[in-house]
Amino acid sequence: MISYVLRRIGVSILILIAASFLMYVLVAWARDPLQDLYASNSPNKEQLILQRIQWLDLDKPIPLRWLMWLGGAARCAVPFAGCDLGVTITNQDVTVLLARAMTSTLQLVTAATIFAIVLGILIGIISALRQYSAVDYTFTFASFFLYSLPSFLMAVLLKVFVALGFNDWLRDPVFNWVWITAIALIGGGLLQALIAGPRWRRLSVFAISAVVLAVTTFLMGATSWFLDPSLGPVLSPLLIAALGAGMVVLIAGVRARYAWRTAGVTVVVLIVAYFVLQPMLRSFDGWGLALLSLVAGLVGAVAGWILGEYDKSQAIRIGVLTGLLGMGVIVLDQFMRTWNEYLRNPRIRGRPLATVGSETPNLQGDFWVHGIDNFTHLLLPTISLMLISFAGYTRYARGGMLETLNQDYVRTARAKGLPERTVVVRHAFRNSLIPITTIIAFDIGGLIGGAIITERIFAFSGMGALFYQGLNAADPNPVMAYFIVIAIFAIAANFLADLAYSALDPRVRAK
Template sequence: MSILILVAASFLMYILVAWARDPLQDLYASNSPNRDALIQQRIEWLHLNDPLPVRWFNWFVGAAKCIVPLGTCDLGVTIQNQPVATLLGRAMGATLQLVTGATIFAIILGITVGIISALRQYSAVDYGFTFLSFFLYSLPSFVMGVLLKVFLAIGFNNWLRDPVLSWAVIIILSLALGLFWQAMVGGNRQRRLIVFAGSALVTGVILYVMSVTSWFLDPSLGPVIAPLLIALFAAGMALLIGGPKARFAWRTAGATAIVVIIAYFVLMPVMSSFDVWGVIAVFAGAVMIGMLMGWLFGEHDKSQAMRIGAFSGFLGAGVIVLDQFLRHWNDYVRNPKVGGRPIATVGSSTPNLNGDFWISGIDSFTHLLLPTISLMLISFAGYTRYARGGMLEVLNQDYIRTARAKGLPERTVVVRHAFRNSLIPITTIVAADVGGIIGGAIITESIFGFSGMGALFNKGLSAGDPNPVMAYFLVVAIFAITFNFLADLTYSALDPRVRAK
């Protein structure tokens, strides 16, 4: 059925695009002396003398070769006689780079916020997240893009000339984070006051130190903060997955953190010479070390311990890599091509920028930051609402009441029993949202001057050229069909009751 839908939809799309605009219209208005020759040449390139169904069939045969390796991939040419397959390869790489990051961050952040809202139902946190999610969901993407450009990019770049935080800013940010964390933690009044005072004080000290040391111009985690973060991530994985009383979990996380911290100091002098494969090796090595520690210290539950070790190692490797990127930040900002304004508002890269892997990585990050945030915030709102609704529905099930009646800790009830089943509706939304995010990237790419599939689609549609538009359609349709198929497989993994017998 998916294949039949793809065939029928491609036919309708091709016909509609071909009827929307005459691809020879710009030549008809031309005063060129060889206008007739140019018109005849474009007719031959696009096969405009053939009937529309025949043109679609020829396109479909060539597109089928791109999916099934039966020959050379042929998606036709543009009105400038450029191979669409070549243009699509470049555009798809840029768009997927943008969409992948936005989707991953939106899923992680949306599910986390939704579950917290469900667990703190009808609290100030729940009402705050609900308001924020509805506000972001109703905000048009072009408005989001303009706001990010004005306040985040231009404002931050101007502030970076003299990155000093005033006492008023430090106090306001400290109080705001103090109120946020006391609302998140909850509890009685004494507990809230302690959390508020502690988080506000710590935030104020950190912001003051960052301001007086010009950390924003020459940032790094350093030999104190980096090991501390590695240890905190490992402790968080042990607490979240294993629980506060699971000794095997804490032993696994502790051993993994110690090895990763040692690796941090060993790799620090040579890490700057690494390329992408070196970074991949760091992540792979950290994950394998964590799994080994889980197997050694796992006792009766080695599989869970190996998960704890793998996540702890992965996050620890992320700290190591992040520290290297921060160490190269000052070199990037001072590059003449950047000119002290690192947060880019247009394009996907800085033209003629020469640099190693770390400089190029920072450049990609600064150009992807704004469009990624724009796409992420819009998708995040939907994931938050569905995650909250799914968790509330699961928490009211009989087996959750039974688990609580048996005396299981609330962490075990939520993480092991409720969380997995609450992901089933999220799986459906993710599958449907992937194609939607790629489609929505058309507007976002236009705002930020990002040369991706959105630009390819816009140019083709404006010129009445169906081949680039159909290439865009083919990618979106394949992604939508593939992720819906993967969603069906994920259902059986999350809920054994839906598995085929």
């Protein structure tokens, strides 16, 4: 295995070097970086030309310039060696520009990738388990529809109908009876479609869920909940308990007493922590929240280790997930409590959903206010990028699960009398992920590359803007910086996908 990993690393480095040479040559031949100065009427034109030639080493052959650039880029892989990706045509350090741009783009792409993978796999598996049902047809239609839309059109639609529409609606956030009825019927229809069983059970689920959704929607509008939202001391503990119960049912099943005890202890600790942390939570920053999440995960792990009985590993997973998700509820409640303060900020003026930029200029506030600001700016670009990959993940997850459910070992597991949850989660789900692993590996590089269009539409100052400005100005070093990041992510994703095969499928072994 070690020799295989070393070989793959060596091959990846050779591919990266060869690709960088081709890219550098193409960029150098595409346009002359001195073209704008040749047409200039400046009295010191010759001095400016000589200065740019010195900055970009244009007096040297292209292969030699590439070798000099490669030497500086190679130092980026060595700690404290002094990363040098050259300068722009205006003598700005590309390394500094790339660091700022990459931070913004990775925030955007990471969130979009995670949500696309999780939601795509979840909906794909639900479609497979409810094959040829109404929910399967609905998700299939939605997947193909979203897959056919270009990213720029989706971004424009989100700006016009979601951002502008929601901001206008917040002036008087009340639902009329048409919206209440539509939300109740659609929500009830989706929930009953997810429930297996006889018709009377599905009709009961539809009726109860439709009534609950209608009442909830009416109360949220009547109390102006969207202007000053919060989960509060009632909903927060209930949601934490529901998440713990969901982890037990999903991972271990309703009959696993050790799992219920593990989740119960973790939930009780988190509910106590919710009330204890309320007076001081507003003073925490990102590092403090990371520490709290780590402690919550450790509490769940310890509970699983002590109460796990014969299946400690499964109990630890339940405890850790319950702890992390429960802490997420506590953090979410605090963000929701800060929403009204953010909404009344003079820089926001009651229109929170942003359509341009990655942050609000000159916004005054603490960590929580700026956290909401980052969320509102990332929301629409993230949704736009997510929908690019979401449909593909859904279709592959559905196809992979259907193929796996027809395998002999799944039929054997059912013949042995194992519960359907155990058959799906432990036997079918893991093997259905193998084709999706390949798609994820290819999609990561493409998703970062596709962010150029989305960033352009939303005026997002990320790597796409760096690449576009460099290419438009015949500036080779920013373009190469963008390329090297994309290439590293694509090669690393494919490398990790190869390693994931052996973890997902015991029949695959790298030698």
